[in-house]
Amino acid sequence: MSLLNQIIAAVFTVLIGLVSGTIYIMSDSSKSMLLNQLESHSQDTATHLGLYMAPYIAEQDSAAIETIVNAIFDSGYYEKIQVTNFDGDDLFTALRSPEISEDVPQWFIKLIAFNTPNIEIEVTHSWAKVGFIVVKSRAGYAYEELWKGTQTTLIWFITLSLICVMFLSTLIRWILRPLKSIEKQALALSNREYIEVTNIPKTKELRSVVMTMNSMIKRVHTMFDEQSKNIEELRRTAYIDELTGLANSRSTNAQLSDKLDNRDDEGPCSLLYLHISDLTALNEQLGQENANNLIKQVADKLSAIGENHLGSLIGRLSGSDLVLLIPEPDRETLTREVDTLLDSYQELFSFYHPDSNQDTPIHIAIVSSNQDITAAQILSVARIGIDEAIKDSAASVYKTLSTAESESTLADWKAHVASSINAKQLFLQYQEVRATNSEDIIQKELLVRILSQAGEPCAAVRFIRIVKELGLIAALDKVVLEHAINHLHNHTDSAPLAVNISQNTLHTGSFEQWLIDTIKGKNIAGKLNIEMNESSVLNDIDRVVTFKQLLSKHDIGFGVDNFGVHPRGFSYLYKIHPNYIKIDGSLCKEIHQNAEDRFFLSSLVTAANSLSIPSYAERVEHSEQIQQLQKLGVVATQGFIHGQPKNLL
Structure with a gap:
């Protein structure tokens, strides 16, 4: 239950207790008042009857007494009126059962339990005692009046309580608005995402919490920035020519x-x-x-x-x-x-x-x-x-x-490439990404091939330039993604697939909506990963952040490929927070031979780990590399050491 609902429930519970006590006190007070009223009413009736009927009682005129008593008794306010002579002989008794309206529930009758008193007076005539009159008022009247009062009180209580609850809900929501920001901040922090709350609440306690959280996040951000600067300085020392600023x-x-x-x-x-x-x-x-x-x-x-x-x-x-x-x-x-x-x-x-x-x-x-x-x-x-x-x-x-090609051959090949993409006739292979501490397959990265006119798979080097010339790179990425999504949907036991897309594809206006429509109804949660190389990510960080958030909503992973070689550093990880990074193969090539490479790579992995971002290494070819990478905290490797690319069935 949310804090807001708990507060409202607590207030409502207090109100119920308060009103219950109020109703009880009011009922008890009303009960005493009604008993006094009934007693007074009986006393007055008996007194008036005694004065009026004294001669008739003295003469023991039962007929006259009956007439007078019935006239009073028929009003319905009395349960019993009895007239006796001085010796106690009954002259006339009017009696009715203690009827109570059906509108009054039995539990209420048992709860209240009225005991109306018998009022008895002595009748005198000519200075002599001639008899007695006993009057008992009907209790049903008291029950009915008290029940009506209780109903009215309950109706007002419920009405006012609903109004108060709505008002309190609005008021408490307004007071506790900063808690939503704090909750969002805390959830982000648990995911190693660091956001600051800019709307500082005025409530002392909430303000203190927000300021403390913001202060902590600023310190973490500062530490990460300092770490990034230190690693960037290390990168410049190890890989940058001091004079020109270019790669050494x-x-x-x-x-x-x-x-x-x-x-x-x-x-x-x-x-x-x-x-x-x-x-x-x-x-x-x-x-x-x-x-x-x-x-x-x-x-x-x-x-x-x-x-x-x-x-x-x-x-x-x-x-x-x-x-x-x-x-x-x-x-x-x-x-x-x-x-x-x-x-x-x-x-x-x-x-x-x-x-x-x-x-x-x-x-x-x-x-x-x-x-x-x-x-x-x-x-x-x-x-x-x-x-x-x-x-x-x-x-x-x-x-x-170059391999010489005639214009007609090149034109035929261009037409074949365009036709294959438009007809979605691609041949897909994959390269495994395996854990460094086991043989578990973490994911499979897809490699796209186009079958030649002779039916032989052609590597990307033969058609990628043509695809870009024809403006079909986005179409190619969509076809590969569609094949990957269908494969995952039809093979639920498949390892996750990774698809690398180009910057041009992301900038295609309808790409995000196309992706959402394509995955709709497909059972691929947690099985699809989309990658972009580091240069493409840095060219439009804001767009990539939005795209990554969209992927997260649909349980699709996002990875940064060729990580660690761009001169702008890697502080963008703090903003994008990808699901994983793939360290560029050039940084791993001599990792088992060069201590400087190991130290730099260790710093990269440590920075990524501080954000809970797992690190993979790509283009690994030797077991010695895997041993060193595992020591440095790299969780998975990809390369020919795990075999040649395999066909995606």
Whole structure:
């Protein structure tokens, strides 16, 4: 029972007790008053009869006495009138049974129990005693009057009580309004969500509770922010180049390897490999400070190009080498951007070295690929391109690692991809996410495939660029989700499924309503998880928060993929509070070999655990990694160590 109802019940109980006591006192008082009234009435009647009938009693005229008594008795207010002579002989007796109206309930009669007295007077005539008159009033009259009074009192009590209860309910609700906020705050706190109550109540006790809760939450929030700052500082020390602010060599190599090695969902990409020739001579010509400023501005301009391409990766491989990986670039746009970049570098070099007539010592190799390629392969080709550019004194050189396709073949493939999505003819596989301390399957992450014209499943690298070109990414995500929902509904013993959706899908206006309509009537509670990568989450945090709240209402989980590599840090966890995070594979690749990686990953997991957010690690390939991850508090792993992707039946 709620506090409000308890207070109302308590007040109502007190009112009932108060009114019950009042009714009892009033009834007892009324009973005494009525008894006195009946006694007085009987006394008056007997006195008047004695004065009037004295001659008749003296003469023992029974006929006259009967006439007079009946005239009085027939009024109905008397139960008994008896006239006797002085010797006690009965001259006349009028008697009726003690009738009580049927309107008066028996329990009330038994509760009140009137005992009306017999009033007896002595009759004298001519100074001689001639007889006696006994009068007893009818008790039924008293019961009826008292019952009517009690009924009226009860009706007024019930009416006034209802009015009072409604008034009290409204008043108490208004007084206890802050308790709703406190309850919401406490429930959020139990879920490791920290919200402050802004409407501070004026009631002293409630105000004290709210202020205390707010103070505690502020301290927790401050502690989390400080923890985030410390971990971010650790990340900068371990993975960020101090001069340029870009990913350092170790981080860049790890991220390139993670994106390109053993991955089939990246699609076509281009690598811009920037090399500054003879950095030692440049330091001597410009001075170390100017040379550092030049390198910093070179990195900033390259980074500006990366900001124009969603999902790009930029880093510093060495003192003189920078790389920028761009997914699915447009060749003409990229060429134009590189030409503009080289012109700006020439102006920049002229600014720092105005007396020199030589060209800028900056060379760029652009390597484009639309096929599977490892990080080592694409870097090797890029370095060869740099050597050629230096040898030929060229500012840039282009290299292509592509499988040639005729225009007709490409057009046919585009049509086939579009047709497969529109017809919902997809082939789904999954990769298991297993607990680190057992072989239990925590979830299965779905991988989408499209069957080729020959009926062979094609990896995402072959069609993802086309899907985006055709604007079908949201349609693709919907088809995958629909398959997942139907599978879970038809296979109630299935492990939970995880589906990764794109940022574009979330921004499709009708997506949320489509999802609600699709899951309606489906038995999938607690079995479906939707994931978004960290970059997409950070691009629109408010929208993601709203989306996560919608998923929670329908018992659908939400996870953050590729967690821990975005330069903006992870303080957003406090606001979004996902159901789990998947730590990016680049952070786990050398976890069993590098103490610095272990320390950083341990800090990430600790921060997530402080919000009760479980941590999973993705792209795990060695048992040594699992052992270290388990020690660090990671609860589950995903990767080829658990086997190749399997078909979703």
